[in-house]
Amino acid sequence: MKPDNRLRQSPVQLDGRPHRTLVRDHWPVVCEYADEGDGPWLVDLSHCQRIDIQARPLAAMIPEGLPEPEAPGEVRIQDQSLITRMGKAQACLWRFGQAAAFPVGFNGTEITEATLALAILGRHTFAIAEKLSSLDLQAPGRSLPRLYQGPFAQVPCQLVVLDAAAGREMLLLSCSRGYGRDMVGAITNAGAEFNLRPAGEDRFMRMFENREKGA
Amino acid sequence: MAFTITCPICGPRSGYEFRYGGQDKGPRPDPAEMTPETWCDYVHMTDSCPGVQKEWWYHRAGCGIWFTIYRDTTTNLEVSPDSPEAVA
Structure with a gap:
């Protein structure tokens, strides 16, 4: 019997040129994109x-x-x-x-295969989120990280505000897989004025590990 | 018409995030004593009175729980369960 080498497929493809990729647990993973820029960044974490x-x-x-x-x-x-x-x-x-x-x-x-997972990172993250959701993601007095459940781009989502400090902003987002293409389209359009660029998993992991050390 | 509903998990949110579940009519009639008429009344008949009523809501765009609130149907404002109108 031949080994099954089929790969999982993320519900979204970000509009960037992958610079370094790997395959993990049958999921293709983009570690880094060429020309990721200075942020803000959009990261596909659907393989997590x-x-x-x-x-x-x-x-x-x-x-x-x-x-x-x-x-x-x-x-x-x-x-x-x-x-x-x-x-x-x-x-x-x-x-x-x-x-x-x-x-x-x-x-x-x-529920990995059934859902989409994205991260918006870096400066202007919450300016982008504000264009897509009426949720008060930066309500003062709430400790971080914090989970919000509500509409984002009119889609029921789980949103995790990991960090809101200037330059270290991290917002995780998860929703049903079927909304993937439209969700990325909405975020990309909202982030265009802030020069939102796709980024690889490595950038997310660096920021997440720093957040974990400070958690 | 926009109004705010307080979800016990997520806090105050826009009414558009919720689905109305109807008036809270209390527990179902006892099956041992139920007649077609009492069941029909329980399912279909509502008070429909202007004022404060206890009602079910579903947070469909959020955490997905069913819960009850007291709402004044003439103002669309939530009323505390301890207020005289709610107790009445």
């Missing part, structure tokens, strides 16, 4: 593993060693993973880069 957890109590389902966000809206970062608490009995795990796979037998529902 995402797992939906629904349980009561929730703590019983979170893999050992990872922290549990205590209240809806809270987010925890550890070991290149991110956990968002969406409700009383629901959370979502994100695994970035080369983070260790979640344990075999772990009872979450993998």
Whole structure:
């Protein structure tokens, strides 16, 4: 029997020239684009593993060693993973880069193939977001990182504000895969005036690791 | 008409993010004592009175939960569950 070398396909293609790519877990990954510029950047993270957890109590389902966000809206970062608490009995795990796979037998529902994941990074990130959503992503008094669930470009999304400090802005976005092309089109159009450029996973990982160290 | 609804998970949001679920009529009639008439009344008959009513809402563009609020149907403003109008 021949080995199955088919590749997964991201729901979106960013309008840039990939400079360095690799294949990880059957997903083609762009590590770096040529001419990424000074930011802001748009990064396709659809290849990153995402797992939906629904349980009561929730703590019983979170893999050992990872922290549990205590209240809806809270987010925890550890070991290149991110956990968002969406409700009383629901959370979502994100695994970035080369983070260790979640344990075999772990009872979450993998939603990686069913959803789109993007990151908007760098200066003007929230100016771009403001053009596409009425959500108050920069509400003062809320600790970061923070999860918001609501419409972005009129699509129900999960939005994670990872950092809002000047020059280190990071916004993660996830929605149903079918909205991918239109979502990227809306973000690209909104970011045109700020010179939004596609960027590879490496740029996201550098910023995420810095954020994790400071978390 | 725009108004704000307070989701217990996400906080105050635009009413356009929600789907109306109808008046909260309390628990279903007891199946042991239910007649076609009582079931029909429970499903189809609403008070439709101007003023404060307890009603169901679904946060379809957000966290996806069903919850109840008290709303004054004449002003579209939420009313605290502890207020005299809501208690009445």
